Amino acid sequence: MLERLSSLIAEIFMDSFEEKIFNPKYSIGKNVEYWYRYADDVLCLWKGTEAELTDFLAFINSLHPTIQLTVEVGGYRINFLDLTIDISNFRHEFQKVYRKPTYTDALIDSTSFHPPPCS
Numbered sequence: 001m002l003e004r005l006s007s008l009i010a011e012i013f014m015d016s017f018e019e020k021i022f023n024p025k026y027s028i029g030k031n032v033e034y035w036y037r038y039a040d041d042v043l044c045l046w047k048g049t050e051a052e053l054t055d056f057l058a059f060i061n062s063l064h065p066t067i068q069l070t071v072e073v074g075g076y077r078i079n080f081l082d083l084t085i086d087i088s089n090f091r092h093e094f095q096k097v098y099r100k101p102t103y104t105d106a107l108i109d110s111t112s113f114h115p116p117p118c119s
Contacts, residue, residue, distance in 0.1 A: 004113070007039075014040065020063050028059050042069070043080045 014037065022029045031048030046053050053071065061068050072078065076087045077095075084095045108114050 010039070017064065017067065021060055026059070028056050031056070038081060041081060043078075043085075 033045035033047050036043045082097055086093045086095050
């Protein structure tokens with residue numbers, strides 16, 4: 001039963017965590033242009049300095065003892081989940097499917113707990 005609740009509990013926790021990050025009483029998140037999250041992967045457009053980004057990351061990581069986020073600075077191109085995303089002409093362009101060097105092309109076993117495929 002707990003396996004069925006784990007994704008819901010994680011979503012509730014991350015939602016609460018994000019409410020703390022973007023609480024109006026803190027101005028540290030003012031440089032976040034956007035913040036998109038899929039499970040625990042976040043795509044964020046930062047419009048501040050690197051020093052402000054370092055402070056923002058330290059603040060986020062101070063909110064909960066077991067949460068330690070890391071930053072990957074991508075400039076005008078970044079790999080997020082399975083996509084390579086470019087920013088050009090003030091627009092996002094999804095260039096290609098990205099595969100990590102450790103990608104194995106393994107599929108989920110049909111007996112594991114996962115949503116059924118869409119048809």
